[in-house]
Amino acid sequence: MSNKLLDKINFPSDIRSFSLTQLEDLSKELRNKTIETVSKTGGHLGAGLGVVELTIALHYVFNTPRDRLIWDVGHQTYPHKILTGRKNKIETLRQKNGLYGFVKRSESEYDPFGTAHSSTSISAGMGMKIAKDLNKDNANIICVIGDGALSAGMAYEALNNVGATNKQMIVILNDNEMSIDRPVGAMSNYLTKLLSSKQYTNVRSLLKKISEKLPKSVSKTLYKAEEFSKGLVTGGTLFEELGFYYLGPIDGHNIKTLVPILENIKTSTVDKPIFLHCITKKGKGYTPAEKSDDKFHGVNKFDLKTGQSLSSSNQKTYSTVFGETLSRAAESDEKILAITAAMMSGTGLDIFNSKHPSRLFDVGIAEQHAVTMAAGLATEGFKPFVAIYSTFLQRAYDQIVHDVALQKLPVRFAIDRAGQVGPDGPTHAGSYDITYLSTLPNFIIMAPSNQNELIRMINTAIVIDDRPSAFRFPRGTGEIDITNLNYNPLDIGKGTIFREGNEVAILNLGTRMQTCEEAIKLLNNHNIFPTLADARFAKPIDTDLIDRLLDNHKYLITIEEGSSGGFGSSVLNYIHNERIKPTTTKINNIYFPDRFIDHQLLEDQYEEIGMDANSIAKKILKFYQDNVIDFQSYNKNIKN
Ligand SMILES: Cc1ncc(C[n+]2csc(CCOP(=O)(O)OP(=O)(O)O)c2C)c(N)n1
Known part of the structure; x- marks a missing residue:
């Protein structure tokens, strides 16, 4: 379709001399331009x-x-962007250096x-x-x-x-x-x-x-x-x-x-x-x-004629695994209830709703109310699971402190979209929840390293009946090993060693686990064999595991998908303020930098902030360069 009017205008002042009929014609062109654009970029249509x-x-x-x-x-501003000087950039929407989706x-x-x-x-x-x-x-x-x-x-x-x-x-x-x-x-x-x-x-x-x-x-x-x-x-x-x-x-x-x-x-x-x-x-x-x-x-790229989504993944999202697991558990535990703040499908709770509609409560865009309502439910012996994106939960912080933590009520927080969120950008990134929850007394905080672990953490939260708990998981899909499903609760505050190595230990919290594995593969090629541990818990931290890693390694790196003041800080607090035995192990913490990260592909975000496999490997290699006397025995082929 030709854009006779739209082609001529760049700013609102260009339309102010139009007749009302011309404005109507313009609306057709603007609508088509919006549809065409989102079919190529994905986003809110x-x-x-x-x-x-x-x-x-x-x-x-x-x-x-x-x-x-x-x-x-x-999210409704794409037509506004086209009319206000951004027509020629509209197809950069949600991409690196392009227009923002909000x-x-x-x-x-x-x-x-x-x-x-x-x-x-x-x-x-x-x-x-x-x-x-x-x-x-x-x-x-x-x-x-x-x-x-x-x-x-x-x-x-x-x-x-x-x-x-x-x-x-x-x-x-x-x-x-x-x-x-x-x-x-x-x-x-x-x-x-x-x-x-x-x-x-x-x-x-x-x-x-x-x-x-x-x-x-x-x-x-x-x-x-x-x-x-x-x-x-x-x-x-x-x-x-x-x-x-x-x-x-x-x-x-x-x-x-x-x-x-x-x-x-x-x-x-x-x-x-x-x-x-x-x-x-x-x-x-x-x-x-x-x-x-x-x-x-909100849609992925789609076929303009049919509206069919062009994205195909046969992997499950973390949200789906959450919805399915909670739904399954609710079959045998009638105390389990689920609460969403206007995000039923986004959080996977549509799955729960289809099986247990009378136990799902959609409160509208009312995160604060959702949290305090869950606290009320907990006082009466129910097991409320509040599923809210990390970024939107920020709005309910006082309710988390005053209505939940202070009263030690067993509200379960399913924190979705934890970590960077790619094209949705900084307004939607889940950067702060580990930090703002870790600082609260009484909380138990978990972060799965894969979807099998998420299943176990949900089942752990079900049995934590005397205090609040949270588990945080990322946007997008992940690997699940269906031959190895395990519904048993975890030991509270206990991490696990995933891969035994020497000299260097990586203590990972969350879904950077696969990236750490890739980094280790790179390092293996250079005769470096780090230990990899899965912390599982951001609170309480596993001090036995930390002691073991410190005692047996020269270098310890913690990694988490969140801001400063989170898991890494808790580890340092323990080492500096509580651990009695001194250590010569060098410690570094990898966490989000002190700035908001622009929208772009998720993998580009993690590369930009030095949390991709190559950056992690480089950091460890640097330690060898700086500290290991016989560094010549290690290759130096990692990309600079
Ligand atoms: C605090 C908060 N919670 C949840 C969301 C997620 N969210 C984005 S749009 C939306 C629905 C908005 O509905 P409405 O205002 O009627 O706009 P419509 O999409 O219908 O035009 C929700 C829940 C959000 N943006 N902010």
Whole structure:
């Protein structure tokens, strides 16, 4: 398809002289460009397709970037990126040195606030609005938030605050009746009721009221809009009660409705924040997306014609192994319950749900609530498994400290997406959980080195009944040895020696195990035969194992997929503060560097931070160069 209009434009200012009909034509081109792009790059598709018209209308009406436009979560911004100076880079999306898959301030002046974790837009917008007022700057602040994102506590804290302060900012609810899965909760029910309520079907008088203030041509269009919009009303909603001027619901795909209403909002003199309720369709305009259950929320590269995914792996993801294992265990242990915060399929809990639907609780995007609710369940003798991505669990830290650890409640944390996460980048990396959990009294923390170990750790967590426990595992697939399945719990705080060697010991925590094996192979070619141990536990650490490694080796390296202050620090703390016997063994810790790692392929991330096989081998070789007198007996052929 030709892109007659899109080819001509680079920035929103280029579309501001367009007619509404041209904007409609542009929306077709923009939609196709988005679909084509994601078919090649993978990423979030459904959400972007749902806001094509809204994106155009907002940039048409408002004076972006001076007016601040904040997209909640930011996964719906591919069309926005195309319209705001990034059209020619759009196919670099999610790749090394390419555009980010969410919103990143440094990428464009049209991105006033970085988003990726949900439900932050209204708070950030309010901060901007206060700043603008203090600076006597009348720029508009527009926050676009989805109905899924509206399930998070933070959004309510912000609505509560904004509504009470009469700040003239604009909140647009992008209501597609979808989160990643179907949205849950009372607010979602309320929005559905609002849509179907008879009250909203006769809108002529309200349209008239609004259009009276508009030029004739626009006013005519607005009348026509009635045919398309489900209804438009003000008054009487929960949002009104919260102090907003509520408008809606309107058809978020109809440019001829959207533009005049946004114009009206822009020029309105209402001394209240405005809440515009738009109804959209996730995946709109691409049949395979519209027909799929998740509306192509997040996809791999796919065939444009059929929508079929082009990725093929016959390996299981860690999330699937988690879902299957917990589901299996729940068959014989009725106390096991599972909790997700709007990430049922992402965490593998869809598998659990299909077998034990009454024991699965989806709380919406509400990680804090999920954790404290699990604490409540634990007080009553249940075995709650809270499955949350490492990065989203950050949001619930106080709940972990105060409601779980302090009370020593046996909540089980299944921490998914631990470590680097490739194209999802730094907003989604699971870097900090070992660090922030290790520092808490009472916790038991495990990290499997492969999927068989994950199975054992889940079964270990089931029997840890007197304190909180966590196991963390990475994004993506892994090896499982189905001939060697073992469901027995592990000994708490005990690691294991995986490969006996000499002089150098690698003490690995987590799924760098295979990489360590590769590094050892490289070193074997040079007559270096390290010992490789699997720590299994980040807390409590296996001090007997550490003693053994120190006593029998000249060099000890710890490795973990996480930030400083984690497992390696705990090992050092033990050696320096608790171990009585002095050691001459040199110790190094390998962990994530003190910076956020850009999005790119997972293997490139680990290479960049020196955690690939070659880097590990080089580090060990350096030790030989610096410390082993007879270094000449070792080859030096490892790539520099
Ligand atoms: C704190 C947090 N938890 C979970 C997620 C994962 N997540 C990304 S998008 C999404 C659903 C958002 O739904 P909605 O706001 O309605 O947007 P839609 O995708 O429907 O356009 C979720 C749960 C997240 N980004 N942030």
